[in-house]
Amino acid sequence: xxxxxxxxxxxxxxxxxxxxxxxxxxxxxxxxxxxxxxxxxxxxxxxxxxxxxxxxxxxxxxxxxxxxxxxxxxxxxxxxxxxxxxxxxxxxxxxxxxxxxxxxxxxxxxxxxxxxxxxxxxxxxxxxxxxxxxxxxxxxxxxxxxxxxxxxxxxxxxxxxxxxxxxxxxxxxxxxxxxxxxxxxxxxxxxxxxxxxxxxxxxxxxxxxxxxxxxxxxxxxxxxxxxxxxxxxxxxxxxxxxxxxxxxxxxxxxxxxxxxxxxxxxxxxxxxxxxxxxxxxxxxxxxxxxxxxxxxxxxxxxxxxxxxxxxxxxxxxxxxxxxxxxxxxxxxxxxxxxxxxxxxxxxxxxxxxxxxxxxxxxxxxxxxxxxxxxxxxxxxxxxxxxxxxxxxxxxxxxxxxxxxxxxxxxxxxxxxxxxxxxxxxxxxxxxxxxxxxxxxxxxxxxxxxxxxxxxxxxxxxxxxxxxxxxxxxxxxxxxxxxxxxx
Amino acid sequence: xxxxxxxxxxxxxxxxxxxxxxxxxxxxxxxxxxxxxxxxxxxxxxxxxxxxxxxxxxxxxxxxxxxxxxxxxxxxxxxxxxxxxxxxxxxxxxxxxxxxxxxxxxxxxxxxxxxxxxxxxxxxxxxxxxxxxxxxxxxxxxxxxxxxxxxxxxxxxxxxxxxxxxxxxxxxxxxxxxxxxxxxxxxxxxxxxxxxxxxxxxxxxxxxxxxxxxxxxxxxxxxxxxxxxxxxxxxxxxxxxxxxxxxxxxxxxxxxxxxxxxxxxxxxxxxxxxxxxxxxxxxxxxxxxxxxxxxxxxxxxxxxxxxxxxxxxxxxxxxxxxxxxxxxxxxxxxxxxxxxxxxxxxxxxxxxxxxxxxxxxxxxxxxxxxxxxxxxxxxxxxxxxxxxxxxxxxxxxxxxxxxxxxxxxxxxxxxxxxxxxxxxxxxxxxxxxxxxxxxxxxxxxxxxxxxxxxxxxxxxxxxxxxxxxxxxxxxxxxxxxxxxxxxx
Numbered sequence: 021x022x023x024x025x026x027x028x029x030x031x032x033x034x035x036x037x038x039x040x041x042x043x044x045x046x047x048x049x050x051x052x053x054x055x056x057x058x059x060x061x062x063x064x065x066x067x068x069x070x071x072x073x074x075x076x077x078x079x080x081x082x083x084x085x086x087x088x089x090x091x092x093x094x095x096x097x098x099x100x101x102x103x104x105x106x107x108x109x110x111x112x113x114x115x116x117x118x119x120x121x122x123x124x125x126x127x128x129x130x131x132x133x134x135x136x137x138x139x140x141x142x143x144x145x146x147x148x149x150x151x152x153x154x155x156x157x158x159x160x161x162x163x164x165x166x167x168x169x170x171x172x173x174x175x176x177x178x179x180x181x182x183x184x185x186x187x188x189x190x191x192x193x194x195x196x197x198x199x200x201x202x203x204x205x206x207x208x209x210x211x212x213x214x215x216x217x218x219x220x221x222x223x224x225x226x227x228x229x230x231x232x233x234x235x236x237x238x239x240x241x242x243x244x245x246x247x248x249x250x251x252x253x254x255x256x257x258x259x260x261x262x263x264x265x266x267x268x269x270x271x272x273x274x275x276x277x278x279x280x281x282x283x284x285x286x287x288x289x290x291x292x293x294x295x296x297x298x299x300x301x302x303x304x305x306x307x308x309x310x311x312x313x314x315x316x317x318x319x320x321x322x323x324x325x326x327x328x329x330x331x332x333x334x335x336x337x338x339x340x341x342x343x344x345x346x347x348x349x350x351x352x353x354x355x356x357x358x359x360x361x362x363x364x365x366x367x368x369x370x371x372x373x374x375x376x377x378x379x380x381x382x383x384x385x386x387x388x389x390x391x392x393x394x395x396x397x398x399x400x401x402x403x404x405x406x407x408x409x410x411x412x413x414x415x416x417x418x419x420x421x422x423x424x425x426x427x428x429x430x431x432x433x434x435x436x437x438x439x440x441x442x443x444x445x446x447x448x449x450x451x452x453x454x455x456x457x458x459x460x461x462x463x464x465x466x467x468x469x470x471x472x473x474x475x476x477x478x479x480x481x482x483x484x485x486x487x488x489x490x491x492x493x494x495x496x497x498x499x500x501x502x503x504x505x506x
Numbered sequence: 507x508x509x510x511x512x513x514x515x516x517x518x519x520x521x522x523x524x525x526x527x528x529x530x531x532x533x534x535x536x537x538x539x540x541x542x543x544x545x546x547x548x549x550x551x552x553x554x555x556x557x558x559x560x561x562x563x564x565x566x567x568x569x570x571x572x573x574x575x576x577x578x579x580x581x582x583x584x585x586x587x588x589x590x591x592x593x594x595x596x597x598x599x600x601x602x603x604x605x606x607x608x609x610x611x612x613x614x615x616x617x618x619x620x621x622x623x624x625x626x627x628x629x630x631x632x633x634x635x636x637x638x639x640x641x642x643x644x645x646x647x648x649x650x651x652x653x654x655x656x657x658x659x660x661x662x663x664x665x666x667x668x669x670x671x672x673x674x675x676x677x678x679x680x681x682x683x684x685x686x687x688x689x690x691x692x693x694x695x696x697x698x699x700x701x702x703x704x705x706x707x708x709x710x711x712x713x714x715x716x717x718x719x720x721x722x723x724x725x726x727x728x729x730x731x732x733x734x735x736x737x738x739x740x741x742x743x744x745x746x747x748x749x750x751x752x753x754x755x756x757x758x759x760x761x762x763x764x765x766x767x768x769x770x771x772x773x774x775x776x777x778x779x780x781x782x783x784x785x786x787x788x789x790x791x792x793x794x795x796x797x798x799x800x801x802x803x804x805x806x807x808x809x810x811x812x813x814x815x816x817x818x819x820x821x822x823x824x825x826x827x828x829x830x831x832x833x834x835x836x837x838x839x840x841x842x843x844x845x846x847x848x849x850x851x852x853x854x855x856x857x858x859x860x861x862x863x864x865x866x867x868x869x870x871x872x873x874x875x876x877x878x879x880x881x882x883x884x885x886x887x888x889x890x891x892x893x894x895x896x897x898x899x900x901x902x903x904x905x906x907x908x909x910x911x912x913x914x915x916x917x918x919x920x921x922x923x924x925x926x927x928x929x930x931x932x933x934x935x936x937x938x939x940x941x942x943x944x945x946x947x948x949x950x951x952x953x954x955x956x957x958x959x960x961x962x963x964x965x966x967x968x969x970x971x972x973x974x975x976x977x978x979x980x981x982x983x984x985x986x987x988x989x990x991x992x993x994x
Binding site: 429 | 573577639642647654657658664665669672677680681688694
């Protein structure tokens with residue numbers, strides 16, 4: 021393991037810190053372009069190195085390692101950086117002319133750094149550092165429109181709940197440390213396998229606290245309440261970062277903690293996840309059906325999607341975890357792009373009212389076709405990417421030896437059916453309804469670049485899923501190999 | 507390796523984008539390329555018919571390529587005596603419906619023909635794929651163009667009808683997917699997981715009965731919604747009535763056949779032990795569907811709605827025939843799908859032309875067409891004869907086979923004979939009101955080339971009615987062999 025293996029982290033740290041001061045340099049046009057260009061360079065450098073390292077240098081971490089450079093790390097690094105790049109590219113238009121453009125990009129990159137640290141950490145202290153590094157910039161970003169009361173309200177709600185979740189995680193970490201005498205996940209796994217009855221209740225309490233702490237960020241029911249308000253109030257590009265970036269990073273942390281450290285603990289914690297998964301997907305979909313605002317609809321659909329990924333925790337076999345990771349990849353791309361589409365629409369129309377989507381196909385044809393493909397992908401219509409990850413995930417659930425596997429698959433499939441109610445309904449609005457005003461709306465190039473890239477990825481992954489499934493399976497194996505060996 | 511079936515499947519989809527892009531500049535080019543591609547597709551199918559060996563059972567022209575091997579997915583397509591007639595009917599109907607669209611579709615034509623070609627790829631993929639997930643992919647590809655067809659080019663209640671169609675069939679599909687995933691999960695618990703149909707057919711026999719029953723019922727629900735059976739049929743009249751006439755042809759002629767094909771290929775032949783338990787129920791549902799469809803058709807005022815109900819009636823035969831568990835009933839079911847597609851195709855397209863020329867589809871207002879459009883009405887009578895299964899047309903052969911097979915399975919199914927009687931009843935009544943009444947008005951015939959399209963539907967019915975020959979023979983070979991080992 022050498023310093024080269026950490027290129028993505030170093031590049032984000034260096035560029036993230038450099039962006040804000042760099043924004044003070046230069047004059048006029050140069051001043052406006054310097055910060056965004058530096059951040060894009062940093063993000064692309066990190067993504068390029070993550071992909072290259074993932075293929076060439078991924079290795080199983082040794083004992084006592086606090087940071088892992090295995091394929092799981094690079095998998096999540098890649099996914100989260102794609103999200104950050106999508107958000108960054110869209111922000112080029114979104115933040116144009118804003119006096120605080122440089123700090124915005126600086127915070128965006130630092131938050132992304134926190135996310136990938138979270139995905140890489142094998143030690144609870146580092147995990148907590150990553151968690152806070154991810155969260156704190158997002159509070160500021162959510163409140164970025166400081167004169168907008170909605171933005172402030174959203175940030176406040178988000179901040180209070182997030183701070184609570186951080187506190188619970190710290191408490192869980194302290195309990196785990198008390199039980200096992202270590203903060204290293206692999207060391208914890210060894211102690212949790214042979215836990216004595218007198219400390220058992222503390223172990224259970226730690227699990228519950230972890231579930232609640234991560235659950236707030238993963239936005240699983242019943243810890244989901246902040247999501248619709250936060251996504252609606254935050255700048256829409258930041259909505260994308262929260263929905264796809266921060267949320268998936270929380271999933272990465274949960275995968276690390278639950279599959280590696282808690283895995284050998286002989287308490288039936290999988291059933292809690294089974295219940296959470298079913299309730300989350302069902303409630304998310306039913307609530308999404310009733311929304312009148314596009315961002316709230318996206319928020320509830322992201323809750324439902326989190327419910328599908330939760331299946332990987334409830335039936336943690338190799339196939340379900342691979343399916344969960346594959347769904348993380350597809351969901352991140354689809355959901356980020358869906359939020360960017362919302363940003364594009366919001367340049368002229370109200371996105372808090374779905375009526376403005378009536379006849380959108382005539383007014384914004386590119387945006388509409390992309391939303392249609394992305395939504396069909398989210399609903400899981402083949403041959404788009406979302407279908408294959410769901411199929412892998414549900415097949416893994418059915419395949420599980422745990423008794424709720426089949427029910428989880430049925431619930432997931434029926435929920436995919438319900439979800440067509442709102443995904444299809446929006447497509448109906450865009451294509452079948454008549455617009456109240458037929459004028460064309462300009463579609464900024466940077467938004468369209470993101471949308472077409474996401475649509476192309478969705479179709480490519482769907483038509484030839486083999487390398488992506490293989491990648492997810494390798495990442496799942498890299499995760500499981502650190503866990504208890506049966 | 508890739509071969510002619512791959513060409514047949516992907517040729518239309520590959521032409522979709524050029525049709526859209528070029529068609530936006532020149533509408534005539536969109537029509538020409540759209541119809542031209544379906545014609546080329548028909549030629550490819552005729553070549554396939556030429557190279558197909560009729561004397562033998564089993565799959566032919568197989569192509570197998572790894573697709574996503576980590577998940578047990580292969581690109582595996584092949585043809586046998588069950589899929590061959592459906593492939594043929596899919597290309598014939600697509601061509602005729604596309605040609606008919608040039609008269610009946612007047613707006614957003616580039617999009618229409620591009621989606622039309624995507625639909626054709628989906629439907630041909632469904633009839634040829636032998637991998638459960640590949641099948642499911644094509645199955646869902648069909649859904650999206652159909653949703654847009656009804657929603658954009660449909661009638662006054664198009665939005666309601668398209669959403670209802672989407673939600674019904676999509677929910678049915680995901681339930682069906684559960685059946686597939688359950689089978690897959692079972693194979694993976696055995697080691698060597700696969701979605702490959704030919705491999706699974708040999709192995710699924712070992713699946714425990716409760717799991718087989720669950721998987722069989724799950725897939726049945728998915729196929730039954732498409733077929734459709736009572737009580738999952740309510741999307742059908744809405745979608746058919748709102749869809750433009752050529753799309754109704756595709757809906758009734760091809761989309762419903764997906765359900766019938768799926769039932770035979772992926773339910774009946776797939777879960778033998780479950781079928782042995784469930785067949786009386788499934789066959790009874792088929793019987794109910796037949797009689798219900800016919801009874802409801804009697805009271806319809808809208809000509810198109812009546813024809814839609816005829817579809818439900820006729821697809822009941824497919825379900826009944828398939829689950830008689832004998833070769834004669836099953837081959838009747840397959841042949842019925844072929845014949846029904848043509849008969850319903852001419853009737854739906856006819857209803858579109860009549861609506862355009864007479865200004866209404868209401869049976870009570872359509873009077874005295876004999877005087878106004880004698881040639882059209884002649885074809886209407888011939889088309890109705892096909893739907894009534896008058897001897898001499900091939901529909902008679904397939905309905906006879908189904909009822910014969912049903913009687914062989916149980917004398918209880920003698921009730922099935924009520925359905926053709928009702929069918930004849932409502933068709934004759936409709937003809938009496940529409941054709942045999944005195945009418946006023948000048949002669950208002952539909953165009954000669956529209957008449958030619960309509961007549962083209964009837965030719966195969968008359969030819970196959972007189973000489974079912976190799977087509978029926980290949981169906982019988984394909985349907986007796988698989989049933990021979992376990993069938994009663």
